Amino acid sequence: MTDRPVDVLITRLDPEVPLPGYAHPGDAGADLVTTSDVSIPPGERAMVGTGIAIALPAGYAAFVHPRSGLAHRLGVSIVNTPGTVDAGYRGEIKVVLVNHDLREPAVFARGDRIAQLVLQRVERARFHEVERLPGSARGDGGYGSTGTASQAGGSAGGR
C-alpha cells in the first residue's frame, strides 16, 4: 500500500448513505453500510445493498471483505468472501451476508457498517497452453500434503 490514494469515481444511488470511509490512517478497508434493515436467521443469508456504485481505474479491482468485529460478535461473514468488484462494474455494490450463528438472528439497521472494501491492483493473465508444465519443489502436492500444524517443521508429505 502506498500513501497515495487512488482516485475512484463514486455515485450514491441512495443519497443518504455516507461515502465509504477509512476509520484510521493506514487502514486497508473502507467501510460499507447496508441501505436496508435486515434480520438474518441463524444459518441463513441475505443480500443487502450499499447504496454506492463506483468506477475503478483499469488495472484495479475492489474486494468486499467481512468485518472481523461482526464475525467475532455475531458470527456474521460474507458468503463469497471476498466479493470481487470488477473495474468495469457500474452497478450497486451488494453484499451477501451470512449468519453462521446457530442460535441468534443477526440484526442490522440501515446505515450499519456491514463490510469493507479493499482496493487492489490486479494483473490479467495471458494463458499459454503447453503439453507439460515445468517441474517444481511442490509438484502436485497440496490439500495438507505438508502435514498438520502439530507436525510443522517435520518432513513434507506427512498425513
Ligand SMILES: O=c1ccn([C@H]2C[C@H](O)[C@@H](COP(=O)(O)OP(=O)(O)OP(=O)(O)O)O2)c(=O)[nH]1
Ligand atoms: O460481493 C460482491 C461481488 C460482486 N459484485 C458485483 C461486482 C462484480 O463486478 C459483479 C460480478 O461479480 P462476479 O463476477 O463475482 O459474479 P458472477 O456470478 O461471476 O456474475 P457475472 O456473470 O455477472 O460476472 O457483481 C458485488 O456487488 N458484490
Ligand SMILES: [Mg+2]
Ligand atoms: Mg463473473
